[in-house]
Amino acid sequence: MIASQIQDGLVLTKRSLLRIPRVPETLMFATIQPILFVFLFAYVFGGAVPIPGGGDYKEFLLPGIFVQTVSFATATTAVGLAEDMSKGLVDRFRSLPIARSAVLVGRTTADLVLNVFIMFVMTICGLLVGWRVHTDAAHVAEAYVLIALLSLAMSWIGALIGMSVRSPEVASSAGIIWLFPVTFVSNAFVPTQHMPGWLRVIAEWNPVSSFCAAARDLFGNPNPFLGDSLPGRHPVAVSWAWLVVLFVVFVPLAVRRYRLATSR
Amino acid sequence: MTHAIEVEGLVKHYGEVKALDGIDLAVPEGTVLALLGPNGAGKTTAVRILTTLLRPDAGRAMVAGIDVLAEPARVRPLIGLSGQSAAVDERLTGRENLVMFGRLYRLDKATATGRAAELLERFGLSDAATRVVQTYSGGMRRRLDLAAALVVSPPVIFLDEPTTGLDPRARADMWEVIAELVAAGSTVLLTTQYLEEADRLADTIAVVDHGRVIAEGTADELKARIGGETLEVVVATDDELPVAQKVLASVSGSEPVVDRHTRRVQVPVGTGVAALVETVRRLADEQVTVLDVALHRPTLDDVFLTLTGHAAEDADSSQPAGTAAEVSS
Numbered sequence: 001m002i003a004s005q006i007q008d009g010l011v012l013t014k015r016s017l018l019r020i021p022r023v024p025e026t027l028m029f030a031t032i033q034p035i036l037f038v039f040l041f042a043y044v045f046g047g048a049v050p051i052p053g054g055g056d057y058k059e060f061l062l063p064g065i066f067v068q069t070v071s072f073a074t075a076t077t078a079v080g081l082a083e084d085m086s087k088g089l090v091d092r093f094r095s096l097p098i099a100r101s102a103v104l105v106g107r108t109t110a111d112l113v114l115n116v117f118i119m120f121v122m123t124i125c126g127l128l129v130g131w132r133v134h135t136d137a138a139h140v141a142e143a144y145v146l147i148a149l150l151s152l153a154m155s156w157i158g159a160l161i162g163m164s165v166r167s168p169e170v171a172s173s174a175g176i177i178w179l180f181p182v183t184f185v186s187n188a189f190v191p192t193q194h195m196p197g198w199l200r201v202i203a204e205w206n207p208v209s210s211f212c213a214a215a216r217d218l219f220g221n222p223n224p225f226l227g228d229s230l231p232g233r234h235p236v237a238v239s240w241a242w243l244v245v246l247f248v249v250f251v252p253l254a255v256r257r258y259r260l261a262t263s264r
Numbered sequence: 265m266t267h268a269i270e271v272e273g274l275v276k277h278y279g280e281v282k283a284l285d286g287i288d289l290a291v292p293e294g295t296v297l298a299l300l301g302p303n304g305a306g307k308t309t310a311v312r313i314l315t316t317l318l319r320p321d322a323g324r325a326m327v328a329g330i331d332v333l334a335e336p337a338r339v340r341p342l343i344g345l346s347g348q349s350a351a352v353d354e355r356l357t358g359r360e361n362l363v364m365f366g367r368l369y370r371l372d373k374a375t376a377t378g379r380a381a382e383l384l385e386r387f388g389l390s391d392a393a394t395r396v397v398q399t400y401s402g403g404m405r406r407r408l409d410l411a412a413a414l415v416v417s418p419p420v421i422f423l424d425e426p427t428t429g430l431d432p433r434a435r436a437d438m439w440e441v442i443a444e445l446v447a448a449g450s451t452v453l454l455t456t457q458y459l460e461e462a463d464r465l466a467d468t469i470a471v472v473d474h475g476r477v478i479a480e481g482t483a484d485e486l487k488a489r490i491g492g493e494t495l496e497v498v499v500a501t502d503d504e505l506p507v508a509q510k511v512l513a514s515v516s517g518s519e520p521v522v523d524r525h526t527r528r529v530q531v532p533v534g535t536g537v538a539a540l541v542e543t544v545r546r547l548a549d550e551q552v553t554v555l556d557v558a559l560h561r562p563t564l565d566d567v568f569l570t571l572t573g574h575a576a577e578d579a580d581s582s583q584p585a586g587t588a589a590e591v592s593s
Contacts, residue, residue: 004370011367019355022396088351092412095315097340098368 005099012093012106016080017113030076030114031121034069038125041065041189052193055222062131063143063215064188066122067208070115070151071179074158077111078175081162090163090261101255108155115151119144134220143218146239150211153246159254163261188212191224204229207242214239267326268293268420268451269314274323276309276475283309284320285475291453291468293419296446298466299455300568306475307455308348311424314453315345328420341369344413347424347455351409352397358384358408359393362415369416376415383411387441403434407441414445421445423454427461439464459563471571479571487562489570494560495533495540500553502527511546515539533559 020027038061046057084090084103093103133140158175165171185199186192186208192200203209204227213235216223226232269291276284284306291297299307312318314325316336325332328342352361359380366376384393387407397405406426413421426442427435442465446452456462462469463483471479471486479486495516499508505527512520512531516539520531533539540559547554 007370008368011364015353015356015360015364018360019353022355087354088348089353091312091317092345092351093368094317095340095343095345096365096368097337097370102368 005102008098008102009105009109012102013109013113014106016107016110020110020114026076027114031118033072034065034118034122035125037065037069038062038122038129042129045189049190051222052191052224053222056130058126058130059132059221060191060216060224061189062122062126063219063221064186064212065126066119066147066215067150067211068183068188069118069122070147071154071183071208072176073111073115073151074154074161074179075172075175076114077107077155077158078162078165078171079168080107080111081159082165082171083168085163085166085261086168090258094258094261100259101251104156104159104254104258108152108159111155111158112148112152115155116148119147119151131221135218139218139220142236143215146211146214146218146236146243149243150239153243153250156247156250156254160250160257163254163257182206183208186212187224187226192226193224200227204232207231207239207246210235210238210242266293266329267291268295268328269297269453270324270326271310271314272324274310274313274320274325276306276313276318276320282306282475284313284323286323287472287475287477289453289470289477291451293451294449295467296452296454296465298462298469299453299472300457300459300462300469301455301472302457305472307472308424309475310472311345311422311453311455315343315422316340341416342418342420344415344418344421345424346410346413346422347406347426348428352405352412354398355396357394357396358389358400358404361397361408362411365412366415371416379415383414387411388437401434402430403437406430406434406438410438410441417450419451421450421452423452425455425457428457435461459568471568473571479567486567489567493533493536493562494530495543496528496530496556496558496560497543497547497554498526498528498556500527500555504552505529507550507552508547511543511550511552515543515546527555 041061042058049057051057051060081090081104090103099105161175162171165174186203186206188208192203192209195203209226210231213223213226213231215221217236226235231238267290269289271287271289274284274287275282287306287310289297289310299310301307309318313320314327314332316332316339319333327339330338330342332339353364356364362380362383363376366379367373371379381393384390387410389404389408389411392400392404397408400408410423410426423442427438430438439461442452442454446465454462454465467482468480469483469486470477479489481489495512497508497512499505502524505522505524508529509520509522512529516531516533518531520529522529536559540557544554544557
């Protein structure tokens with residue numbers, strides 16, 4: 001039973017992966033955006049943002065860009081699923097004797113593969129602008145796994161959005177618009193030290209900040225003190241906890257939404 | 265006789281709109297039932313409930329002897345769905361689509377690949393097997409869509425408006441494919457807005473309007489309900505109209521309908537060609553100049569008009585149920 005559920009998920013993962021090279025624009029724009037961010041932030045803000053405690057802005061920036069970029073996986077997943085809904089594909093899948101989670105597992109896994117590729121491209125760009133890691137392989141690996149799992153969790157949020165809004169056009173804005181405040185009111189691009197007090201508290205507790213701080217810790221990059229709170233003191237542990245919470249909340253919600261989904 | 269599909273009192277409301285207002289259906293194994301009705305009559309809603317996609321507000325539905333509402337997961341391996349309610353992946357090739365659906369029906373890789381090749385061949389898509397579906401014509405896409413529903417030869421097949429939007433040639437091809445399927449013994453529930461399609465493919469036709477079955481029977485039975493054929497005569501001058509009217513009344517035994525503007529006289533006849541010959545002979549005796557004479561077999565359009573009081577094209581889903589019935593009575 002479990003084996004066949006996994007197989008359903010794999011068959012549908014393969015389906016989504018087959019689609020990627022057939023719509024090269026998707027891959028192109030998904031990759032260009034983070035590349036642009038790396039270069040724009042590194043060179044435009046680079047000199048203007050002092051890092052409390054010292055350190056190079058580019059080294060500070062890269063983990064932030066990683067986290068911000070994979071967060072936008074939400075939109076990719078939301079649009080993909082909304083498209084399947086509007087075309088009637090979801091209806092066909094729902095009429096098949098397959099696991100109720102298979103369509104979502106297939107889509108989110110394929111989007112994870114896409115994001116791992118994008119992380120690879122970003123790593124190259126980062127190395128080009130002067131980003132380096134300063135820890136051992138185990139810590140670097142943990143950082144990458146943490147970011148990859150964040151991308152998967154964000155995809156499941158996207159799955160819920162995609163199954164709820166029904167039209168790909170709405171999904172593309174609904175999947176992205178809330179991510180701007182969420183990723184910008186954090187320590188992703190600038191240290192929180194210069195924010196007004198109330199905003200700083202929000203940024204401190206923002207999960208995006210935890211992931212950025214965790215990645216900086218694990219890569220050995222400049223990591224300005226986030227705050228005296230729990231996420232400020234233990235960003236890595238808090239990030240893992242956030243992952244558990246995101247999966248436990250959003251996987252069942254998305255699957256439930258899928259079971260009830262109907263295109264009309 | 266065992267029924268492959270049994271439906272009792274199915275109700276589905278969307279807010280104020282009654283998509284289904286208590287439908288009963290029974291489809292014997294190995295036969296074809298056509299749900300015939302205009303857009304918004306509730307046909308697709310019925311299909312969506314029977315294929316486990318939608319839960320009704322009330323009623324009971326059995327497919328292949330299994331309760332659809334209680335055990336949807338046991339129904340799914342036994343059904344195939346194609347048409348308006350389902351789709352294939354446009355970015356995949358025809359073969360990739362069929363292999364994927366085969367794998368999702370839990371066929372192993374070799375079997376799924378073999379079955380895909382077999383279906384592509386049977387539906388005339390072998391040459392297009394490695395092309396993405398996006399490049400397919402409407403007819404090819406529908407055939408692939410149907411093939412996807414037949415990957416495991418399910419005993420019960422649902423075809424939701426399988427030819428809507430196809431050109432006449434592609435429609436004829438599709439009819440041939442469906443007819444073969446039926447000959448092979450599958451039970452098929454087909455929805456259509458095309459009266460000709462129901463006539464051609466179905467053993468039984470259920471006419472659906474405003475979420476209710478308003479008539480059910482074979483095409484011939486339904487046609488018989490509006491009384492055989494219609495004899496129609498067009499005369500050359502207004503003066504000849506009363507004579508023609510008298511002749512037709514005497515031949516048919518009922519009162520003809522006269523359209524003065526087009527000088528057309530119409531009357532239902534029970535005796536078909538005999539009545540036609542008799543009428544022409546008597547009009548000739550009376551020296552009436554006949555411009556046109558015709559014997560119309562009733563079409564299902566006539567049936568629809570008679571049953572609902574509105575033509576199939578005029579139906580409006582937002583119209584409250586009951587209005588149409590009042591018009592016809």
